[in-house]
Amino acid sequence: xxxxxxxxxxxxxxxxxxxxxxxxxxxxxxxxxxxxxxxxxxxxxxxxxxxxxxxxxxxxxxxxxxxxxxxxxxxxxxxxxxxxxxxxxxxxxxxxxxxxxxxxxxxxxxxxxxxxxxxxxxxxxxxxxxxxxxxxxxxxxxxxxxxxxxxxxxxxxxxxxxxxxxxxxxxxxxxxxxxxxxxxxxxxxxxxxxxxxxxxxxxxxxxxxxxxxxxxxxxxxxxxxxxxxxxxxxxxxxxxxxxxxxxxxxxxxxxxxxxxxxxxxxxxxxxxxxxxxxxxxxxxxxxxxxxxxxxxxxxxxxxxxxxxxxxxxxxxxxxxxxxxxxxxxxxxxxxxxxxxxxxxxxxxxxxxxxxxxxxxxxxxxxxxxxxxxxxxxxxxxxxxxx
Numbered sequence: 489x490x491x492x493x494x495x496x497x498x499x500x501x502x503x504x505x506x507x508x509x510x511x512x513x514x515x516x517x518x519x520x521x522x523x524x525x526x527x528x529x530x531x532x533x534x535x536x537x538x539x540x541x542x543x544x545x546x547x548x549x550x551x552x553x554x555x556x557x558x559x560x561x562x563x564x565x566x567x568x569x570x571x572x573x574x575x576x577x578x579x580x581x582x583x584x585x586x587x588x589x590x591x592x593x594x595x596x597x598x599x600x601x602x603x604x605x606x607x608x609x610x611x612x613x614x615x616x617x618x619x620x621x622x623x624x625x626x627x628x629x630x631x632x633x634x635x636x637x638x639x640x641x642x643x644x645x646x647x648x649x650x651x652x653x654x655x656x657x658x659x660x661x662x663x664x665x666x667x668x669x670x671x672x673x674x675x676x677x678x679x680x681x682x683x684x685x686x687x688x689x690x691x692x693x694x695x696x697x698x699x700x701x702x703x704x705x706x707x708x709x710x711x712x713x714x715x716x717x718x719x720x721x722x723x724x725x726x727x728x729x730x731x732x733x734x735x736x737x738x739x740x741x742x743x744x745x746x747x748x749x750x751x752x753x754x755x756x757x758x759x760x761x762x763x764x765x766x767x768x769x770x771x772x773x774x775x776x777x778x779x780x781x782x783x784x785x786x787x788x789x790x791x792x793x794x795x796x797x798x799x800x801x802x803x804x805x806x807x808x809x810x811x812x813x814x815x816x817x818x819x820x821x822x823x824x825x826x827x828x829x830x831x832x833x834x835x836x837x838x839x840x841x842x843x844x845x846x847x848x849x850x851x852x853x854x855x856x857x858x859x860x861x862x863x864x865x866x867x868x869x870x871x872x873x874x
Contacts, residue, residue: 499558506562509534510569518570522842525695527651532576535606540577542604544732545584549600556732556794560739564787567743568750571846572696574743578736579611579647582729583656586674590716590725599654599676610652613643613677613702614726621859623658623726624668628704630659630675637661637714639677639707642686649700650685654678657704658726661719669723674715682707693845727804731797733854734807738790741814741850745786748818748825748843749779755829766828775828779821786814805867808860815850815857822847 494502513534521528535541543559545551554562559581563574584603587595602608619625628641639659646655655677662671677683686701711717715725753776756767766772793810796803822843826833833840851857 494555494558499561502554502558503561503565505538506565509538510566514573515569518842519839522570522572522695523836525690527698528573528576528696531573532606532609532651535573535577539604541580541606541609542584543577544581545588545600545604549588549596550604551584551600556735556797557791560735560742560790560794563736563739564743564746564790567740568747570696571740571744572694574736574740575647575694575697576609578733580609580652582733583611583654583676585732586656586715586725586729587676589728590674590721592717594712595676595715608653608678609648610654611646611648611656612726612729613646613649613655613657615643615645617642617644621856623723624672626658626660626672628657628659629663630661630673630709632661632711635711637675637709637711639675639682639704639709641704643702643704644686644700645689646700646702647697649702650688650698652679655702656715656726657702658722661722665720670720672722672726673719674722674725675709676713676715677704677707677709678713680707692848693842694849730854731803731807734811734860735790735793735797737850737854738786738793738807738810738814741811741816741818741847742783742786742790744818744843744847744850745779745783745814745821747839748821749776749783751838751840751843752776752779752821752825752828755832772828775824779824782817782821786810786817789813805864805871808855808863808867811850811854812857812860812864815847818843818847818850 514531539552542551543554543562547553566574584600587599614623616626616628628639628643630637630639643657657675657677659673659675660671661673665671682705684703686703689699689701691699756772756776757765759766789810793803793806796806826840826844829840832838
């Protein structure tokens with residue numbers, strides 16, 4: 489398999505394997521793990537066996553080399569069953585993509601095989617207590633001292649922060665330079681002295697996956713771990729990876745929207761009012777029709793963005809559109825599913841309330857939907873000058 493194309497037969501075989509795993513080892517365990525907010529160690533080991541930690545890493549480094557289109561389909565399928573699992577390998581793969589696209593040959597040889605196997609797992613360390621969407625506002629610094637850098641600062645909402653081993657951390661190597669992005673660099677920081685977990689962060693949804701605060705206190709990073717070996721490139725390296733991240737979030741949105749539709753369609757056929765199944769009531773039919781339409785539109789936008797990414801084209805507008813629409817589709821479908829279920833939708837005995845809690849994250853993560861609208865509009869104007 490290459491990271492550009494995959495045959496229909498190979499893709500079908502791969503997706504069928506994912507489906508069998510989800511039905512055999514995941515679906516029946518989700519409710520218990522969700523309630524306990526417990527890290528799914530056994531499932532993580534199974535994801536390693538399936539090669540998911542190397543899904544988009546090139547074959548030459550031990551990965552599956554999957555195109556974004558196939559990767560998005562995997563994410564959708566897993567999200568239909570339990571979205572949290574996708575976060576464990578998504579942030580990891582964005583970190584890996586930064587090394588693949590911008591790293592030195594030595595960095596690729598050193599890290600990518602171990603990333604692909606899942607021997608080393610981790611993610612991105614971008615967000616800070618006072619900095620989210622505006623990455624240029626970060627305060628974490630890396631001061632050069634000979635061949636090493638000393639990193640100080642705090643990162644928050646870091647996926648895999650507790651269970652992960654290595655993080656692509658965005659820092660300022662020159663806090664005074666203007667414009668601000670020219671003073672930003674991206675390092676690979678493996679856990680060790682000077683890097684500790686501040687606290688585990690509780691969440692409304694997205695249970696199981698660890699979201700944590702990371703504290704850098706005079707952490708020593710070798711210049712060999714500066715991605716690309718050149719200071720001042722971190723902002724561009726990070727933004728480039730967010731395209732794949734937004735395609736992932738869009739694919740999650742498709743999964744949540746699909747799951748909500750499936751639950752609503754099934755329930756509406758067995759729940760009766762006024763002597764007939766509620767799916768025969770026009771009020772419910774209009775809800776189901778809108779839900780189904782949102783699912784298909786979200787899927788097509790996600791596939792379109794993934795195709796542009798796989799062609800190597802700039803696709804921040806396409807990824808933004810997919811992320812915006814699919815996440816909102818997930819929100820709307822989850823809410824409509826709860827309304828169709830009535831009181832049962834509010835019960836923790838059914839998966840509906842989990843979908844309702846998971847969906848809002850998608851409108852926030854990888855850049856808020858408000859920011860996506862700005863990106864889309866700016867690109868629209870730039871691509872269509874008068």
